[in-house]
Ligand SMILES: Nc1nc2c(c(=O)[nH]1)N[C@@H](CN(C=O)c1ccc(C(=O)N[C@@H](CCC(=O)O)C(=O)O)cc1)CN2
């Protein structure tokens with residue numbers, strides 16, 4: 001079997017197109033421009049790339065983008081003041097604090113200071129609790145994007161057996177919750193799970209979010225299963241012509257061996273990653289509609 005490649009780049013472009021249509025309607029009919037504020041502390045190179053990309057795509061879909069770049073030694077009090085001001089800014093419907101934060105800052109404290117209605121990352125404890133009890137919430141972007149791709153590829157997920165490898169608050173746990181809400185039978189596995197290959201082999205749906213490059217092997221995959229690879233790992237790839245080190249991105253799955261067995265698989269890059277930013281934009285429109293008592297965009301929420 002050779003797996004169908006689930007094209008996250010194309011899917012994300014489609015989602016951004018839908019978001020742009022909603023934004024245009026909000027502007028024309030209601031005179032409202034959704035606004036997204038992104039806060040970056042420090043100069044982590046990957047975070048800078050993601051924040052730049054978020055700002056660019058926010059503007060491309062017609063929304064207002066507010067960027068707050070703070071020095072690496074910003075105090076917790078100063079960061080909390082920025083969050084507080086954004087909570088009270090009526091032009092801002094979504095707030096995102098780029099992670100990871102520098103070590104001296106308490107991520108939980110900062111995230112829980114965001115107004116839950118503007119928490120477009122879905123990381124605030126109120127949103128975690130709402131998702132966990134099946135109530136309307138803001139849903140974390142990477143799991144939401146993964147769910148959209150699964151629904152698009154498989155249709156109903158009801159009754160399917162799903163294994164989520166990874167138990168992080170931002171991917172593994174909310175992903176498991178979303179799959180459960182869609183009536184999957186869900187197992188959360190992780191790096192310490194006994195006989196992980198046998199556990200994964202039971203699954204119709206595998207979501208790999210363990211943060212270990214190419215860990216999941218093809219012989220762990222049930223033939224025909226759908227594999228969502230959330231991992232983004234940069235590994236050595238020899239040297240360039242000038243002798244400098246070369247790197248490449250790989251997922252948590254060993255792509256070639258998994259693709260030989262799976263029914264469908266997301267590539268890295270070009271799979272889940274692009275969906276993360278598309279879902280961030282979708283969440284911002286959702287937050288804006290909710291704040292204004294308007295109907296939410298269909299198909300862009302969980
Ligand atoms: N506050 C948040 N912080 C972080 C999140 C998040 O959702 N909220 N997720 C990640 C980083 N991230 C967005 O912030 C992100 C990561 C990767 C991609 C992406 O499109 N990746 C590409 C490859 C990019 C490359 O070449 O390096 C892909 O997979 O195709 C988008 C967003 C941690 N922090």
Ligand SMILES: [Mg+2]
Nearest residue numbers: 102103105107
């Ligand atoms: Mg910290």
